[in-house]
Amino acid sequence: MSRTRRAFLATGAAFALGRPALAQAAAKVVVIGGGFGGATAARALHGGGLDVTLVEVNSTYVSCPFSNEVIAGLQPMAAQRFGYEGLARAGIRIVHAAATGIDADARRVTLADGTARTYDRLVLSPGIDLRFDAIPGYDAAAAERMPHAWKAGEQTLLLARQLAAMPEGGTVVLAVPGNPYRCPPGPYERASLIAHVLKTTKPRAKLILLDAKDTFSKQRLFQSGWKALYPTQLEYVPLAEGGQVTAVDPDAMIVRTDFSDYKADVACIIPPQRAGRIAAVAGVADRSGWCPIDPVTFESRLVPGIHVIGDAAIAGAMPKSAFSANAQAKVCADAVIDLLAGRAPETPKLINTCYSLVAPGYGISIAGVYHPAGGVLADVEGAGGISPVDASMALREQEALHAADWYRTITRQVFG
Amino acid sequence: MRPAVLAAWLLAGSVGMVLARERPPPGASSCAGCHAEGAAMGAIDGRPEAEIAAALAQYRSGVRPASVMSRIARGFSEEESRAIAAYLSRQRPAAPETSQERP
Ligand SMILES: Cc1cc2nc3c(=O)[nH]c(=O)nc-3n(C[C@H](O)[C@H](O)[C@H](O)COP(=O)(O)OP(=O)(O)OC[C@H]3O[C@@H](n4cnc5c(N)ncnc54)[C@H](O)[C@@H]3O)c2cc1C
Numbered sequence: 001m002s003r004t005r006r007a008f009l010a011t012g013a014a015f016a017l018g019r020p021a022l023a024q025a026a027a028k029v030v031v032i033g034g035g036f037g038g039a040t041a042a043r044a045l046h047g048g049g050l051d052v053t054l055v056e057v058n059s060t061y062v063s064c065p066f067s068n069e070v071i072a073g074l075q076p077m078a079a080q081r082f083g084y085e086g087l088a089r090a091g092i093r094i095v096h097a098a099a100t101g102i103d104a105d106a107r108r109v110t111l112a113d114g115t116a117r118t119y120d121r122l123v124l125s126p127g128i129d130l131r132f133d134a135i136p137g138y139d140a141a142a143a144e145r146m147p148h149a150w151k152a153g154e155q156t157l158l159l160a161r162q163l164a165a166m167p168e169g170g171t172v173v174l175a176v177p178g179n180p181y182r183c184p185p186g187p188y189e190r191a192s193l194i195a196h197v198l199k200t201t202k203p204r205a206k207l208i209l210l211d212a213k214d215t216f217s218k219q220r221l222f223q224s225g226w227k228a229l230y231p232t233q234l235e236y237v238p239l240a241e242g243g244q245v246t247a248v249d250p251d252a253m254i255v256r257t258d259f260s261d262y263k264a265d266v267a268c269i270i271p272p273q274r275a276g277r278i279a280a281v282a283g284v285a286d287r288s289g290w291c292p293i294d295p296v297t298f299e300s301r302l303v304p305g306i307h308v309i310g311d312a313a314i315a316g317a318m319p320k321s322a323f324s325a326n327a328q329a330k331v332c333a334d335a336v337i338d339l340l341a342g343r344a345p346e347t348p349k350l351i352n353t354c355y356s357l358v359a360p361g362y363g364i365s366i367a368g369v370y371h372p373a374g375g376v377l378a379d380v381e382g383a384g385g386i387s388p389v390d391a392s393m394a395l396r397e398q399e400a401l402h403a404a405d406w407y408r409t410i411t412r413q414v415f416g
Numbered sequence: 417m418r419p420a421v422l423a424a425w426l427l428a429g430s431v432g433m434v435l436a437r438e439r440p441p442p443g444a445s446s447c448a449g450c451h452a453e454g455a456a457m458g459a460i461d462g463r464p465e466a467e468i469a470a471a472l473a474q475y476r477s478g479v480r481p482a483s484v485m486s487r488i489a490r491g492f493s494e495e496e497s498r499a500i501a502a503y504l505s506r507q508r509p510a511a512p513e514t515s516q517e518r519p
Contacts, residue, residue: 398483
């Protein structure tokens with residue numbers, strides 16, 4: 001055991017013995033956002049003996065992972081909803097309000113209810129905002145006709161209803177943005193499961209997948225699955241063949257590209273994204289809309305004292321996933337604990353694993369290991385990669401099972 | 417009750433506060449994202465150090481078939497893997513699941 005770790009244990013023991021002076025002196029950390037990143041960070045910081053306040057606007061969290069399954073009627077919406085009672089039971093102070101202002105000099109967060117909280121360090125895990133200024137015609141009102149369903153909730157249910165109500169022989173258009181965006185393989189899992197619905201309930205209907213890029217996550221695995229399972233249902237249009245959406249007309253249900261106009265019965269438009277708005281308010285987002293961070297501590301490169309984790313952060317090679325957000329939260333929490341105690345944080349390593357379903361019982365995965373290198377989180381060479389392209393159906397079935405078990409495990413760990 | 421467990425129980429119970437966690441070595445805190453009681457991936461907290469170290473070595477060399485673990489284990493050196501195995505073996509397995517199954 002290193003000396004710093006031993007010292008840490010000693011301090012921890014003092015906390016555990018509950019000396020009032022020490023307990024009162026516990027440093028204050030405010031965490032904004034109670035999703036996969038923020039809720040995990042709050043738990044880890046609280047476990048480290050800090051005075052933690054979790055600020056989350058909603059009283060129920062709706063999980064995006066497995067929401068594609070809800071859209072396809074394979075999973076009830078109830079399985080996506082999580083309350084904050086588990087975190088409260090763990091002793092974490094939760095304030096259900098929107099954070100609206102951050103004064104980094106005064107180290108103070110203002111909430112929508114007019115109250116304020118001061119902090120020694122602030123952790124932001126606000127997730128994403130959809131950019132309603134990126135595709136002409138696609139604004140918040142258009143999303144009521146052409147759902148993005150990229151934040152789970154009413155949008156998820158809307159797309160599920162539209163799909164179920166679509167006439168046989170209809171056309172679904174699914175538009176995917178360029179990088180970076182939340183959950184790189186997510187749109188292709190959604191395409192797969194929509195194709196599965198069409199194949200099983202409306203075999204003459206079609207899905208057109210318009211992509212603003214030419215390559216994507218787990219591409220070979222998805223495409224070999226599509227060829228085998230959905231040869232007539234799913235048509236993939238990459239950027240090079242005119243996949244980039246240039247405008248939408250929600251009244252006429254038309255999705256435009258430079259090459260064609262697509263008339264849709266159901267249109268799911270996943271627009272470009274940026275870090276959740278509070279990141280820009282705090283001044284931690286750069287011109288890309290995302291937040292540059294130190295890869296050891298996740299502290300903002302722009303504003304000291306503020307750490308950014310999860311989808312909002314520019315995490316180098318790490319994808320914007322719930323798995324990443326959870327792993328980053330733990331590393332960030334340990335760094336915050338060290339920094340507040342005046343110690344140098346250890347250099348971390350992080351793991352990500354993302355499962356996708358190509359069909360029910362047909363799972364594929366991508367995994368990676370990351371470390372700080374050259375100022376960013378980089379892939380550890382030789383590690384990671386996708387499931388074998390020529391795997392047996394037994395492995396696909398096993399990975400589908402692992403996907404479901406991962407979801408159960410992570411949500412129980414974060415919210416349970 | 418083993419002495420270590422007893423000590424932990426006494427400390428935790430006497431003041432009702434969370435015990436300081438042992439600091440995980442690089443990479444180890446990511447494992448709990450998948451590994452838990454009741455999941456196909458299985459719980460690893462509290463398993464024997466030698467067993468975890470051997471499994472990681474076999475995943476790394478590819479002798480032991482795996483879905484994702486071979487891809488992950490290759491990201492850690494022998495020394496890092498040993499540190500992870502030692503750390504995980506010292507963690508207390510989570511309490512058995514209580515009711516409240518999600519639908
Ligand atoms: C269809 C789909 C499928 C996916 N599948 C997977 C998968 O299989 N595996 C995987 O690992 N990932 C998956 N993801 C990605 C995953 O959902 C995100 O990466 C993850 O939610 C990121 O966590 P986060 O903490 O950064 O943000 P979020 O989980 O979005 O949490 C942000 C929280 O902050 C709150 N908030 C924001 N601003 C404020 C404010 N100002 N004040 C108070 N509260 C605020 C929000 O209400 C929200 O609860 C999927 C995503 C989608 C869209």
